[in-house]
Amino acid sequence: MTTMTQGLPGTGVPGGGVFTGDSHALHRLVLDVRAGRVPAYASSACLAHRELAGLLDGRTERLSPSAPDSVFHREERDGRPGGRRPVPFLPKARLLTPAEQRVAAEAFARTLVTGELTSGPAAATFEAALADFTGLRTTATSSGTDGLIVALRAVGVEPGDEVIIPANSFAATENAVLACGAVPVLADVEPERHTLDPVSAGAAVTSRTRAVLPVHLYGRLADMAALRRTADAHGLRVVEDACQAIGVTGVARHSDAAVVSFNPYKNFGLTGKAGAVLTADGELAARVRAVAYHGFHPDRKNVKTEPWGLNARIDNPVASVAMGLLPGLTLKNYRRAFLAERYVTGLAELHAAGLLTLPAFTPDHAWHLFTVRVPGGPAERERIRARVREDGGVETDVYYPVLTHQQRTSLHERLFSRSRLPHTEELHTTAFQIPLHNQLSLTEQDRVIEALHAAVRTTAH
Known part of the structure; x- marks a missing residue:
């Protein structure tokens, strides 16, 4: 049986095997594609793997962003000054492809x-x-x-x-x-x-x-x-x-x-x-x-x-x-994992310089959201978000803006007035989310990376 609970690290190592489609297998596949190697896999009968398994059966070049018919989107520049469309955080009209x-x-x-x-x-x-x-x-x-x-x-x-x-x-x-x-x-x-x-x-x-x-x-x-x-x-x-x-x-x-x-x-x-x-x-x-x-x-x-x-x-x-x-479930998860790794690589200099804290590219992640952190607290975070939006045209979000114990209802005050959660509260003041969704194009992602580099370095100086 194809399972996500039985997949183990190394599922996607060279030599293949049956493609399990869980996060460990996708993590390994991303690293293999980034390194220019894709192992041969046996076909999987699991319906959730059908689209990705079809590529692993013979069209593996499409798993790379460089392929002409890649599974990743790449937008052309439009006619606006600088040829730059805004990059929305989560465009509702693009949740599903046509x-x-x-x-x-x-x-x-x-x-x-x-x-x-x-x-x-x-x-x-x-x-x-x-x-x-x-x-x-x-x-x-x-x-x-x-x-x-x-x-x-x-x-x-x-x-x-x-x-x-x-x-x-x-x-x-x-x-x-x-x-x-x-x-x-x-x-x-x-x-x-x-x-x-x-x-x-x-x-x-x-x-x-x-x-x-x-x-x-x-x-x-x-x-x-x-x-x-x-x-x-x-x-x-x-x-x-x-x-x-x-x-x-x-x-x-x-x-x-x-x-x-x-x-x-x-x-x-x-x-x-x-x-x-x-x-x-x-x-x-x-x-x-x-x-x-x-x-x-x-x-x-x-x-x-x-x-x-x-x-x-x-x-x-x-x-x-x-x-x-x-049939497209694991292909969507593959795209997200690949884009997450691309963020980690593209923003690595800022992370190394202590200007931006990135999540590690780990195999126990579905990459539903990509969360970054900035030093200096909420004022610094909002300055960076404003610069990214105003100078780069990139929309970001604080996905959960109010913590449970900071909601102002009579019930919350009664239940949580004595709650002390130092790690939760510190993370909440420094974290925000950058665009990562099923239809995010490589061009848009490049714009996000570029805008963050410019905003973080400008704010740091």
Whole structure:
């Protein structure tokens, strides 16, 4: 079986083998292509690999940016002064290519004709295909957020329980805990990974703690082995918020369940909100399926096996679109990994000079976002972002501008007024995101690199 959980470092070393398509394999493939060598791979039957596997079967030259028909885009200069288009951070009109838009429209049209607009056969087909890719039992949900709620309930989180989370995630993480009637408890993060620190998480455990909910922020895998040890020492369950980490090697290996997202902005984005709960545990998978659909037994109409559940299964039209787009999943992840390595190389001088801190090009990353840091705090960061925008025409973003414990609601002030998270807070004042999306062109990326060099060096002087 082709899996992302069984892939290991070295999957893509010369000599090939069956292409697994997980983040370790893609990392190795990027390094091989950059070095001008691509090993021979055996064909993979996994649907998620189809487009990339087809290139590995005989068109490997297209994996390089220098090929005339490269899988990477390169834009021509336009007629504006200097021939420079603005570089948007995340252009909504380019989330799907024209070809992908046609595939999505045709898939939706097929389900529209059948009238199967909620449940239907595409959902089960997509779950089976995703299980083939991940090597895990899969339940597709109506969103990543719903998937988190379902997973937490399925592992036994009840009203009044505590769940340990980081503070530098999207609100869906804390909201999933709150939706269960539980209490989110904040722990600090590791400075290099930006993900939940196992030591801080352990220190946050109380007699009411039921689970740990780490987030693979920006697509980087948290230290799951250490978090599992922490959880086991206290008898806790572990659910991974892997909504930004589709395809990362090791997802759900050290947890009870993991949740991925197919929001249109994600690496594998659909035409609406969707997600999935992944687990290796058959009994837990059955409970997940019940909680995701009103608590019903999956094979007995309206017969409950759980006291309550959600209406949180993926809709048939969205699942049909997912099946149409799934063959490009690992090719998209390859592009992102290649572009990430290109950023690391292109900005290496600034990193070496201490003017910009870059993420390491590691194999445990889906590269959903590319995050850089600047010394000097938020004022310096905003000066650099302004120069990049005004002089280079490049849009950047602070993706999560308000940390969980710094939200100003009565609930947040009551729960988190005493939270002290020095690493999380320091990272938050220095980090920002630069463009990295499925359709980012090489020309645009060159513009980003050029603009950062100019802005950082000018600001430094």
